[in-house]
Amino acid sequence: MKKTASRQADVAKAAGVSQSTVSMVMNGTADLGRISAGTQRRVMDAARRLQYAPAGQRRAVARATPHLLGVHTFEPIFPTSSRDYYFEFLRGIEEQAAAEGCNLVLFTAAPDESGVRRIFADDTNGLRQAAGSLLLGHHADREDLARLAYEGYPFVYVGHREVPGASISYVGGDYRTATGEIVDDLVALGHRTFAYLGEQSRDEPQEDRWTGFAGALERFALPVPEPVFSAPSGLTTGWLDQALAAGTTAILVESVNLLRVLAAMLNLRGLSVPGDLSVVLLVDDETEVGSLPWATLRVPRNAMGRRAVRLLTSLLTEPNGDYERQILLPCEHTLEGTVGPSPR
Template sequence: MTTQRRERAPRQADVARLAGVSQSAVSRVIGGDPEAAARIPEDTRRRILDAVKELGYVPNLSARKLRNKTNRLLGVHTFEPVFPHARENFYFEFLLGIEERAEEIGYDLVLFTSTGASDGRRRVYRDGTNRLNVADGTVLLGVATDKADLARLWQEGYPFIHIGRRDVPGADIPCVIPDYFGITGDIAGRLAALGHRHVAYLREHLEMEPYEDRRRGYADAVERLGLIDRSPGFRGEIGLDDAWLDELARGPETAVVAESERLAEALRHGLRERGREVPADLSVVVLEGIGPDASLRWEHLDIPRKEIGRTAIDALVAIVDDPAARSESVVVPCSIVDGDSTAPPAPKEPAPHA
């Protein structure tokens, strides 16, 4: 007797992919609200309806009923303070994208800033109560994520999306994920295309999923491209010491990938003390954004934070409209910003201080 595998029913996310639109656009077209549907261009509506017909998608009536009871209010919860220095803060452009997209699709926002606990950490729950419940769903972001809160939100079925990948045991947390794995591999590939074969990695002390993705992407590219990396950072050691600076000044390495601008600046200063220069003697790429006061126009990874904020709102609205979509994460491509810190490898002369 042959057992056939049962295929899952098509979801709004499948319709959105086939039509080449956001899930929120699909929701507005098929959600039974003529005013919301009228805001979608005619050609977009046609593509969505064609995709619905092709896939045989049937709207979730219970989800639609739930949607009609919402107040069109979305939350934003940060696990650490972003004010009063939000403009200089890493999160500022995320917030811009979140606000911009919510306004475009007719949602109001509430920013949860008063959920701090006595230990200085911001938590979703206080006295056993989920204070996010005032909103239909919430975008969560921050470095100091409380994974116990994420697990509880997931178990309770509250609609949310997290900006940045987070692994939570027993819960398939929906996230908007910058593609650090892919872009770090692209950076290594760009160095290889310039002719670099002996490379090195400078590692920060942070142990979080975004840094794990960078490290996996780099290690995968090193193996795939046949590069040689003997650096302490590649083996998991943190930082940059004098012994390794001496090795970089006189050894075969011609390119370095640094996880932070801080490490890149320390490398440049240490090399200069040893008679070496970036990029004449050593090319350097930084795996984060660069501040306006950088001493060199570093080639670096760029995170499309505003786009990620916009994507988070679309993903959250899709979850609010269709709870079955709450396990689906979205990966957003990153890019490389050209700078003055890379060049083809030059023959290495003995270091002046060697």
């Protein structure tokens, strides 16, 4: 007897969720519905056990061969443990590629003099063996992105990136809104004077965070501080002393490396967190800094990877379709650990 194919309802029952939840998880849009990472994992596990084939995978079966999707990184990012920052991006890509019935291939290249792995070498597109590619990395080469767009090669950047003169497809986190919501919560706790520590290298994700921060303060008619965009080695206790003298009660920090320096300076000055000062890290990196569980903005890394695959397969199967090609997913945050009421 021919085995009956598993249905969406079967996956929903096995995972203990609704069919709409299964649909959103399998389509890579679960974070838009605020579906927790644990629930998403439960749905994916149930789908694997039941060998459930969603619509995307059924389309792939109908093709002569599955799409071969490339994964290119502009700098070394592949994780050595599940705690690495890029682990969930890559796991999300792998999960959604399996759901879509696609194969994956990793592309790498020797770095140029600036340390960036270029896509075009000897005037040749190094990704051409794949039907389309997913691109990752902090330091993208804008010329490569512009050329890919000009040549019509299908690709999706995992992260918010803009290229002058070209419209590229991307899936990123809505850091602007999330940072604004963090400021809202801090103001509700009585904080009125803030400081901001940002990375020296400025790309769209960093600028989105700063814009969300400054915009929220302007909404409350609170003073917007002069930001410090610095390498960790450029920070001094003199900056901290000036911030404290100005009445600062909360500091937002863009990176773990900057947080390490700030934590050391606070310890040197004998200041407690959050007793004397509240601190929020604007990225959820599991790297340990001291003994505190730091208040953080949570990046939807797994969902970004999965949604990027979904978008790429849409570009390949429906290149002229009516759907969003520049997507920012909502981010959550927690203020537990290093945020408290304003001490002033």
